[in-house]
Amino acid sequence: MKNKRNTLQKRIVSDVFCSMNNHPSATMVYEAVCEKYPGISKATVYRLLAEAAEEGKVQRLKLTEADDRFDITTKKHYHVVCRECGAVADVDVEVDDAGLANSAVGHQGFAIDGCHVEFIGICEGCQKN
């Protein structure tokens, strides 16, 4: 196991990310970090977020829209995505995931063992237009 260093960049990215509550993409984190620490490299932000995700400190969300988002909350929960602006929010609702997966077992020779549920809607801001 690699021994990790406590670098300035790591602290800043972590601080900035934790202060954001909008499930940012790597690029969004990069832009936010730039305001505090303009010298940072985009590659570093990507590397640090990827590392945090691998260590289980943050959750990488693979949503239907293009780019991955990062979530401070690591426990399983669901998300709603705004179809207008792409904003992401948590949805604390119970979904019978396993039941869904079970109901689909056996199709096409696939061993189905999970599923991905994502809600779609319009966020508060976009509703005003």
Place this chain on the structure above:
Amino acid sequence: MKNKRNTLQKRIVSDVFCSMNNHPSATMVYEAVCEKYPGISKATVYRLLAEAAEEGKVQRLKLTEADDRFDITTKKHYHVVCRECGAVADVDVEVDDAGLANSAVGHQGFAIDGCHVEFIGICEGCQKN
């Protein structure tokens, strides 16, 4: 409304796409088309698929993994994705989509009006490894 022309490229892309039953991505269609008609441009394949999707002749699937897939079947149904190789297959199971969406209504100021369900598993081929 634009008047559409019946070009050779359009016929070939359509033929090749219809003969594929694996929910191909644009790139996969491009590669398949190249075998019949090596001169075709990748841009043309992208344009033709996008056009077909817009006209409702095919369905564009936005899955969790990176690239969009195209489906000959345009009616709503679900898909299972192989976590090993990315293969996609249809799943003809009933999901109470609307119910799910309803159960989530009201969260975070979002107007939730739909959801996206995608199954995950291992395809027949990959199970043999």
Place this chain on the structure above:
DNA sequence: GTGCGTGCAAACCGTTTGCAATCGG
């Protein structure tokens, strides 16, 4: 003949990587 559709190459966007310089332990 007119203008839609095509091919090509370049641009795009988010992301990753090779490498040399740097800085933490």
Place this chain on the structure above:
DNA sequence: CCGATTGCAAACGGTTTGCACGCAC
């Protein structure tokens, strides 16, 4: 000191776009 980490720039992969040419109508 030594190697983990960074910055930079280039490369990447999938997709889109500007433009001049050519083909369908």
